[in-house]
Each structure stands twice: as C-alpha cells, then as structure tokens.
Amino acid sequence: MVYHNAGASVWLSLALSPFLAASPALARTVGPRDPVPDGFHAAPYYPTPYGGWLDSWKDAYTKAEALVSQMTLAEKTNITSGTGIFMGPCVGNTGSIDRLGFPQLCFQDSALGVASADNVTAFPPGITTGATWDKSLMYARAVAIGKEFRGKGTNVHLGPTVGPLGRKPLGGRNWEGFGADPVLQAKAAALHIQGVQEQGIIATIKHYIGNEQEMYRMYNPLQPGYSANIDDRTLHELYLWPFAEAVHAGVGAVMTAYNAVNGSASSQHSHLINGILKDELGFQGMVMSDWLSHISGVDSALAGLDMNMPGDTNIPLFGFSLWQYELTRSVLNGSVPVDRLNDMATRVVATWYQMNQDKDHPRPNFSSNTRDRDGLLYPAALLSPVGQVNWFVNVQDDHAQIARQVAQDAITLLKNEDNALPLSGSSKITVFGTDAQVNSDGPNACLNRACNKGTLGMGWGSGVADYPYFDDPISAIKKRVSDVEFHNSDSFPLIFDTPADDEIAVVFISSDAGENSFTVEGNHGDRDSAKLAAWHNGDQLVQRAAAKFKTVIVVVHTVGPLILEPWIDLPSVKAVLFAHLPGQEAGESLTNVLFGDVSPSGHLPYSITKSATDYPDSIANLRGFALGQVQDTYSEGLYIDYRYLNKQSTPPRFAFGHGLSYTTFSFTNATITPVTTPLSLIPPARQPKGSTPSYSTALPPASEAYYPDNFTPIWRYLYSWLHKPEADSAHAIGAAGTKKYDYPDGYSTEQKPGPAAGGAEGGNPALWDVAWEVSVVVTNTGKEHKGKASVQAYVQFPEGIPYDTPTVQLRDFEKTGELAPGESETVKVVLTRKDVSVWDVELQNWVLPGAATEAANKGYTVWIGEGSDRLFLACRTEGGSCEEGLEGPGA
Numbered sequence: 001m002v003y004h005n006a007g008a009s010v011w012l013s014l015a016l017s018p019f020l021a022a023s024p025a026l027a028r029t030v031g032p033r034d035p036v037p038d039g040f041h042a043a044p045y046y047p048t049p050y051g052g053w054l055d056s057w058k059d060a061y062t063k064a065e066a067l068v069s070q071m072t073l074a075e076k077t078n079i080t081s082g083t084g085i086f087m088g089p090c091v092g093n094t095g096s097i098d099r100l101g102f103p104q105l106c107f108q109d110s111a112l113g114v115a116s117a118d119n120v121t122a123f124p125p126g127i128t129t130g131a132t133w134d135k136s137l138m139y140a141r142a143v144a145i146g147k148e149f150r151g152k153g154t155n156v157h158l159g160p161t162v163g164p165l166g167r168k169p170l171g172g173r174n175w176e177g178f179g180a181d182p183v184l185q186a187k188a189a190a191l192h193i194q195g196v197q198e199q200g201i202i203a204t205i206k207h208y209i210g211n212e213q214e215m216y217r218m219y220n221p222l223q224p225g226y227s228a229n230i231d232d233r234t235l236h237e238l239y240l241w242p243f244a245e246a247v248h249a250g251v252g253a254v255m256t257a258y259n260a261v262n263g264s265a266s267s268q269h270s271h272l273i274n275g276i277l278k279d280e281l282g283f284q285g286m287v288m289s290d291w292l293s294h295i296s297g298v299d300s301a302l303a304g305l306d307m308n309m310p311g312d313t314n315i316p317l318f319g320f321s322l323w324q325y326e327l328t329r330s331v332l333n334g335s336v337p338v339d340r341l342n343d344m345a346t347r348v349v350a351t352w353y354q355m356n357q358d359k360d361h362p363r364p365n366f367s368s369n370t371r372d373r374d375g376l377l378y379p380a381a382l383l384s385p386v387g388q389v390n391w392f393v394n395v396q397d398d399h400a401q402i403a404r405q406v407a408q409d410a411i412t413l414l415k416n417e418d419n420a421l422p423l424s425g426s427s428k429i430t431v432f433g434t435d436a437q438v439n440s441d442g443p444n445a446c447l448n449r450a451c452n453k454g455t456l457g458m459g460w461g462s463g464v465a466d467y468p469y470f471d472d473p474i475s476a477i478k479k480r481v482s483d484v485e486f487h488n489s490d491s492f493p494l495i496f497d498t499p500a501d502d503e504i505a506v507v508f509i510s511s512d513a514g515e516n517s518f519t520v521e522g523n524h525g526d527r528d529s530a531k532l533a534a535w536h537n538g539d540q541l542v543q544r545a546a547a548k549f550k551t552v553i554v555v556v557h558t559v560g561p562l563i564l565e566p567w568i569d570l571p572s573v574k575a576v577l578f579a580h581l582p583g584q585e586a587g588e589s590l591t592n593v594l595f596g597d598v599s600p601s602g603h604l605p606y607s608i609t610k611s612a613t614d615y616p617d618s619i620a621n622l623r624g625f626a627l628g629q630v631q632d633t634y635s636e637g638l639y640i641d642y643r644y645l646n647k648q649s650t651p652p653r654f655a656f657g658h659g660l661s662y663t664t665f666s667f668t669n670a671t672i673t674p675v676t677t678p679l680s681l682i683p684p685a686r687q688p689k690g691s692t693p694s695y696s697t698a699l700p701p702a703s704e705a706y707y708p709d710n711f712t713p714i715w716r717y718l719y720s721w722l723h724k725p726e727a728d729s730a731h732a733i734g735a736a737g738t739k740k741y742d743y744p745d746g747y748s749t750e751q752k753p754g755p756a757a758g759g760a761e762g763g764n765p766a767l768w769d770v771a772w773e774v775s776v777v778v779t780n781t782g783k784e785h786k787g788k789a790s791v792q793a794y795v796q797f798p799e800g801i802p803y804d805t806p807t808v809q810l811r812d813f814e815k816t817g818e819l820a821p822g823e824s825e826t827v828k829v830v831l832t833r834k835d836v837s838v839w840d841v842e843l844q845n846w847v848l849p850g851a852a853t854e855a856a857n858k859g860y861t862v863w864i865g866e867g868s869d870r871l872f873l874a875c876r877t878e879g880g881s882c883e884e885g886l887e888g889p890g891a
C-alpha cells in the first residue's frame with residue numbers, strides 16, 4: 001500500500017487529478033473484464049463462494065449471521081469499505097454500526113511493527129527474519145508484533161508479506177518478505193499469522209499476487225498496472241504456496257496486489273479471488289484491496305472483493321468511492337446481488353468474531369497522521385474537528401530483546417579466511433563507511449525511511465515503522481574496543497598511512513530498496529538505478545581498504561543480493577557478514593557476532609550469483625515502460641533462484657541457504673520413517689461444504705439507504721447512504737428488473753460444490769498429512785565455540801516421472817539450540833503429502849508422481865544439509881535408508 005502519510009505521491013496524484021476526479025466514473029479505468037495477453041487466460045469464476053462452510057470458523061459465522069441479519073442495507077455497505085484516506089487514526093478505517101455495537105475497524109501498517117506511531121519497536125524486516133531460519137524466533141517476533149498492534153488499539157495488522165516472493169533480485173519490496181523460496185516464505189508467514197492472531201489481531205497476507213516488481217504496478221487513468229503472466233503450475237508451486245499455507249494457518253485477511261495477473265487487475269480477478277482463494281483454498285476471511293487500487297464497483301464485488309481500502313476511488317481525497325454509497329446503489333438497482341453483499345458483510349464480521357474482537361478490544365490510541373498529542377480528527381476533510389489523537393501508549397515491553405535476537409541470529413557469515421573472525425578486540429580497528437553510524441539527522445528523518453543515510457535498518461515505503469531509538473554499529477564497536485578510528489565517509493581517505501599488519505579494517509556498505517511511491521537516489525522502489533552494486537561506491541571503498549589493510553571485514557546491510565565479485569576474492573578481504581536489515585537493534589547484535597560472544601548462525605534467504613546475467617532476462621531485469629499494459633511474463637516457470645542455477649549448472653558465488661559458523665557441525669544417525677502409508681496418487685475425496693448463513697435475498701427497501709434526517713456530513717467523508725431521490729430511482733431499476741447490468745462473460749449466481757483440490761483451509765486437508773519424517777543428530781564438532789546449526793531439508797523427485805521438477809526444493813527446516821562443543825541435538829523435519837506432490841494442470845489437483853510410476857511411493861530423496869549447495873546427507877524413501885558423506889546434487 002501507499003500514501004499512509006501526506007507524502008509526496010499523494011500530492012503528485014492530486015496534480016494529475018482535478019479534471020479526472022471531477023467524475024467518479026472516470027476514475028474507473030477498465031471495462032468489466034480487461035483484455036488478456038496472448039497465451040494467458042484469466043478464466044471467469046462466479047459466483048463468490050459463501051463463507052462459513054468450515055467447522056474451524058463455525059462459531060464466528062454463527063455469531064456473524066445473528067448480527068448481519070439485523071443490519072440495514074446502508075449498515076452492511078458501511079462495514080465493507082473505508083471511510084476515506086486520512087479520515088481517521090489508522091491507514092484504513094471502516095464505517096461502524098453504532099446501533100449494533102460494531103466498531104470502526106482500524107487497519108494499520110506494517111509487517112515489521114506498528115507504522116507511524118511512537119513508543120513501538122522497529123523490528124527487523126521479513127528478509128532478516130527469514131535469514132534466521134529459526135521458527136521459534138519467527139513466532140516470538142510475531143507474538144511481540146501482535147501485542148504492539150493490540151496495545152495501540154488496531155484491529156487489522158497489514159502483514160505478513162510473501163508477495164513479492166523474491167523472483168527478481170532487483171524487486172523493490174523483497175525485503176518485506178522472508179526470502180526467495182515458497183517454503184521459507186510459507187513457514188515464516190504461517191508462524192507470523194499464528195503469533196499475531198493469538199493476540200486477537202487479524203493478520204493480512206499480501207499482496208495477492210504476482211507483485212514481483214514495483215515499477216508500473218499501479219492502475220492510473222492513463223495506464224493499467226503491469227500484468228504478471230503466470231501459468232497455473234508455477235502459480236500453485238511457487239507464488240500461491242505461501243498464501244495457501246497462510247490460509248491453512250487461519251489467516252483472517254488477504255490483500256490483493258496492485259498489478260494485474262494474466263491481464264486482469266488483481267482487485268477484480270474472479271479466477272484468483274472467487275476461484276482459487278475462496279473455493280480451492282477455502283478462505284473464510286475477508287479480501288481487501290491494496291490502498292487506492294479499487295477500480296471497479298460492481299465487478300470487484302462480483303469477483304470476490306469484500307473490503308475496499310481506504311475507501312476512495314484510485315484518485316483519493318475528493319470524497320468519491322466506488323463502494324460505500326455506490327455499493328448501496330448497486331444493490332438497490334439489482335446489479336450486485338443482495339446475497340453477495342450479505343456474504344461480504346458476514347465475512348468482515350465473522351473475521352472480527354474469529355479473533356474475539358467483540359470482547360474488550362481496545363480502540364486506537366494513536367494517529368498515523370501526526371505525532372503530536374492533538375490533531376485533526378479527519379485531516380482529509382480540511383475543515384475537521386481537532387482533538388487528542390495520540391496517547392503515547394508505550395507498547396515496547398521487552399521486545400527489543402526479541403528484535404536484537406532476530407537481528408543477531410540472522411547475521412550470515414559468507415566467508416571467513418584464516419579465522420579472521422571473531423575479532424579478539426585487542427587490535428586496533430578502523431571503521432569505514434557512513435552505514436556504520438545512525439543518520440545524523442535522526443533515524444526517522446526521512447519520511448517513510450525514503451533515504452539511505454546512515455545505518456540501513458529497513459527499506460522504504462509503507463512497510464516501515466518509526467525507530468524509538470537506534471543502536472548503531474559504531475557505538476556498539478566503541479563499547480568493545482578502546483582503539484577505534486572511524487571514517488564516517490564512503491570515500492577512502494586520499495592520504496592514509498599504511499596500517500600495521502595486525503590492524504583491522506571493518507567496512508560498512510549497503511543497498512536499499514522500497515516501494516514505488518518514493519524514488520531514492522534514482523531508484524524507483526526497485527533497484528533500477530543502483531542494480532546489484534553497493535550504494536555510494538561501496539564496492540570501491542572495500543577495494544581501497546583491501547589495498548591498504550591486511551585484514552578487511554566487510555559488513556553488508558542490504559535488502560537483497562549484491563554482486564560481490566569486485567572484491568570478494570581479494571586476499572585481504574578475509575570475512576564478509578551479511579547483517580541484512582537489522583531494524584533498531586543494529587549495533588549490539590552485530591558486535592555479539594563480531595567479537596565472538598555468539599557464533600553467526602544466519603543463512604542466506606536467496607542466492608548470490610556471480611553475475612546478474614546468471615539468471616534469464618525474465619528474472620534478471622525489470623520490465624520497462626511500454627505503451628499500454630506492461631507485460632511481465634514468468635517464462636522461467638518454476639526456475640527461480642537456486643532452482644534456476646541448479647538447472648543450468650551455474651554455481652552461485654554463495655548459494656541459497658549458505659551460512660558459516662565459528663564452529664562446525666556434523667549431521668549423523670539420520671533415519672527416515674514413513675508416516676502416512678500408503679499415499680494414493682491424488683488426495684482422498686474432500687468433504688462436501690458445510691452449511692452457510694442464510695438471509696433473505698429480497699431487494700431491500702430504498703428507505704434502508706436514506707440519509708438520516710438532519711444529518712451533517714463531514715466534508716468528503718465517505719458514507720454509505722444515498723439521498724432519497726437517488727435511492728428511490730435505483731430501487732425502481734432493481735425492482736423492475738428490466739435494465740440489466742453488463743455482466744462479465746461466464747457470470748453465474750449458482751454456488752458450486754468446490755473443486756477436488758479444496759475441502760478445508762488451504763486446500764484438501766490430506767495435503768498436510770505427513771508423508772515422511774526424517775530425524776538427524778546434529779553435533780557441534782568444534783573445540784572452541786558454541787553455535788546454532790541450521791538443518792535444511794530439500795526434496796528431490798523420483799527419476800522418470802512425467803513432470804519436470806527442479807533438482808531440489810526446500811521443504812522444511814529447523815534450527816538447533818546453542819550447542820556447546822561436543823553437544824548434540826536430535827532434529828526432526830517432515831515432508832507432507834503436498835511437499836512430495838506436483839500440481840497437475842489437467843487434473844487440477846496435487847498428484848504424487850512417486851505413486852504414478854510402478855514403484856509406488858518410492859524414489860524420492862530427502863537431502864539434508866546446511867545450505868542448498870551443502871547437502872551431504874541423503875535419505876531415500878525407497879528402502880528407507882540414509883547415507884552420509886555425499887556430494888549434494890546442487891550446482
């Protein structure tokens with residue numbers, strides 16, 4: 001989402017808008033269904049499946065039905081839309097039904113902490129969390145985030161982010177998610193959702209789907225958003241995977257993407273929302289638009305959207321909406337069936353009940369619009385009442401410790417020649433680079449962190465939070481070592497005396513990215529200008545330091561991969577630490593590793609190639625400007641990141657999953673056990689759908705839409721009422737039933753039984769049956785250092801199956817506790833039926849290719865190791881034995 005502050009882009013779109021915004025109709029930039037690019041097809045899927053047919057949501061739906069059945073037409077439409085941007089304390093604020101005690105719901109950024117608020121924790125972003133490969137930390141961080149969202153009185157947390165998945169290294173928002181692999185994203189997202197929702201906060205998985213680059217993502221009156229053209233199998237096996245796991249984890253909300261998929265905008269894509277999300281994945285919660293991406297009223301409702309955020313058309317601040325009063329009209333005139341509106345309202349209310357928000361849920365006690373105590377209650381109204389908007393509730397508790405642990409355990413040691421690390425602390429240290437010290441203007445000086453000045457703790461855009469303070473690396477280093485010299489510059493000094501042999505240089509470099517609503521140093525969200533080089537001539541800074549010093553340690557704060565070739569093999573570049581994006585706890589988390597209090601235990605959540613062109617054009621490059629709709633075709637299919645490099649036998653510089661330690665580990669005594677046997681070719685037949693709430697489908701009387709008598713509106717606030725003459729004339733059209741809406745092709749109002757691949761939250765429940773369990777003993781074989789090991793399990797499909805599959809694919813991971821030298825821990829990883837299946841496009845189901853061949857259920861190899869290129873242990877499902885000391889199958 002964008003525009004949560006009165007930032008530059010809002011005023012930019014205002015400059016464009018006076019003539020366009022004069023009529024809300026003109027804000028609608030597409031027809032009922034958009035044209036579809038060659039070779040791709042956005043098949044219609046109607047109607048929207050009713051929510052409520054699953055036991056796991058039964059109680060919430062029963063309560064919701066009781067409440068919704070008392071609502072008038074204008075009350076139902078009031079709760080399916082925001083009341084307008086900057087029309088309340090949060091980035092999104094729905095209407096309320098005061099009569100029935102249903103409050104305005106507060107929707108708030110971001111995935112890493114409460115955005116635009118004081119006294120919160122600025123946690124490390126998703127990419128850093130992914131780099132820990134530690135499920136307990138993923139969960140602990142989420143619990144803390146959920147508590148802070150609750151403490152500030154929000155209802156809906158706009159996270160986690162798993163789209164972008166990280167297909168393009170240059171993509172601007174990859175750092176908000178957990179890494180370039182569907183399983184890493186999925187497991188982290190599921191734990192995030194669990195942790196947040198246990199605090200009674202609705203989590204939102206986003207952005208659904210194909211939002212793999214920032215540039216040209218949005219629809220505007222002159223150009224549609226780009227089209228991500230994705231084939232069905234690639235969608236299921238890569239991009240949909242984390243969304244399916246999120247639904248399986250019970251996520252309450254899904255946010256659609258700005259871009260189109262197969263030519264059709266995500267916010268009105270019936271195949272994606274009605275078909276895949278609500279029928280195949282059985283999603284019972286609410287689907288919201290991304291901020292200001294709502295471009296059709298009737299069509300988006302029919303396609304399955306339930307919530308328009310923040311309520312405006314895609315040109316905000318003029319008091320126009322395609323829902324609210326227009327949705328009221330669309331129901332009265334018969335275009336949107338009453339039962340669709342009932343389902344929309346029920347989904348919203350059921351999600352609220354599902355998280356127990358009917359019981360003592362706090363109200364917002366902060367404002368996104370100002371940090372002052374008092375402020376405008378409705379800033380977009382211009383003439384707004386003023387009152388207290390910030391109560392400065394401190395929600396930080398002891399969460400800094402969790403933030404620091406995540407930042408620390410994410411730090412990834414890529415190289416460590418001659419055991420240069422850990423540092424003893426006795427040698428003189430010279431620190432280079434502006435990235436070592438907090439922004440001298442203050443850590444929050446740049447709106448939405450849209451600058452790269454000082455230590456880079458997070459990317460920019462809506463996915464940020466304000467730092468309550470910033471623990472920077474240079475302060476933490478100075479606490480450890482008395483003899484520190486700091487050059488707060490990204491240029492190496494022109495004159496520099498040759499240091500003594502034992503002096504150490506620590507060079508800080510960075511690479512930033514963010515959301516397309518801001519341009520930073522020529523980068524339009526994506527890294528379109530800097531590409532994969534360090535910013536501020538950082539590569540040259542390392543080279544210059546390496547020319548003078550015998551020992552150079554490089555610390556990298558980055559949103560994603562960089563090309564390290566300019567210096568990685570220089571003899572004096574002894575060690576490299578990727579500290580990713582540490583959030584507020586950048587200092588001590590780093591020195592704990594630098595000086596050996598702990599061993600580094602992070603592992604790369606993406607591959608680092610030797611050259612950008614080691615990937616095909618479709619991955620390596622951003623799609624540039626085109627007349628009409630920019631096309632982003634996923635021609636590489638399943639082959640992104642290590643899947644592609646393995647297929648091409650292109651060794652990366654550092655592989656996905658790579659990460660060194662100060663100690664070493666052995667993986668021994670592995671066993672593989674079949675759990676659910678035998679497994680059939682396809683999952684057993686699903687259960688039929690359970691019952692859903694039922695309401696009268698009669699056209700509501702026009703009077704349910706009338707403005708109340710003597711009502712004084714707030715200027716430009718979005719209301720769900722119509723003036724009497726408008727309501728009456730819409731009702732006349734609906735009652736006559738003669739003037740028909742121009743429905744999209746394939747439109748139908750008949751509920752379907754649901755596809756075979758569905759049946760429960762996330763899909764057919766048998767997909768989560770455990771197929772095999774692998775256990776392995778991990779031992780710290782070092783002499784000196786304690787350390788945590790990452791255990792990664794990759795599946796290799798059987799030979800000779802009729803499906804092309806990547807060489808290996810991550811399927812599970814675990815991290816050990818801190819093991820002392822000689823200490824062991826037994827670790828278990830599991831493979832579910834889904835983990836050993838492929839999506840069969842013809843059958844429209846998950847198929848077990850191991851069962852399709854003669855050797856039923858056989859021939860899978862489960863590779864275990866410390867990285868996608870360090871898989872030295874293999875367990876075979878055929879024969880059930882495990883073998884050590886192998887050379888893995890990777891590039």
Ligand SMILES: *[C@@H]1O[C@H](CO)[C@@H](O)[C@H](O)[C@H]1NC(C)=O
Nearest residue numbers: 039040041042230231232262
């Ligand atoms: C996109 O088009 C391809 C090719 O027709 C099809 O396999 C896929 O299901 C479509 N996906 C969506 C989301 O419409």
Ligand SMILES: *[C@@H]1O[C@H](CO)[C@@H](O)[C@H](O)[C@H]1NC(C)=O
Nearest residue numbers: 074075078095096097098104
């Ligand atoms: C819609 O919500 C707004 C904001 O809470 C409220 O002022 C208005 O009365 C609500 N309308 C209806 C129909 O309840």
Ligand SMILES: *[C@@H]1O[C@H](CO)[C@@H](O)[C@H](O)[C@H]1NC(C)=O
Nearest residue numbers: 151152153362363364365391
């Ligand atoms: C803010 O939230 C807290 C709970 O964290 C609650 O006790 C308090 O009443 C809220 N303040 C306001 C002004 O609503």
Ligand SMILES: *[C@@H]1O[C@H](CO)[C@@H](O)[C@H](O)[C@H]1NC(C)=O
Nearest residue numbers: 326329330333335739740741
């Ligand atoms: C009903 O109202 C909606 C919203 O204004 C409009 O888009 C639609 O065309 C109308 N339908 C008819 C049949 O007039």
Ligand SMILES: *[C@@H]1O[C@H](CO)[C@@H](O)[C@H](O)[C@H]1NC(C)=O
Nearest residue numbers: 118119371391392393394468
């Ligand atoms: C945090 O809350 C305290 C009161 O607990 C307040 O004095 C302080 O100003 C707040 N911090 C910020 C940055 O607003």
Ligand SMILES: *[C@@H]1O[C@H](CO)[C@@H](O)[C@H](O)[C@H]1NC(C)=O
Nearest residue numbers: 668669670777778779824825
């Ligand atoms: C591993 O297995 C061997 C025998 O195969 C046994 O001697 C050893 O104790 C086992 N180690 C652990 C840690 O279980």
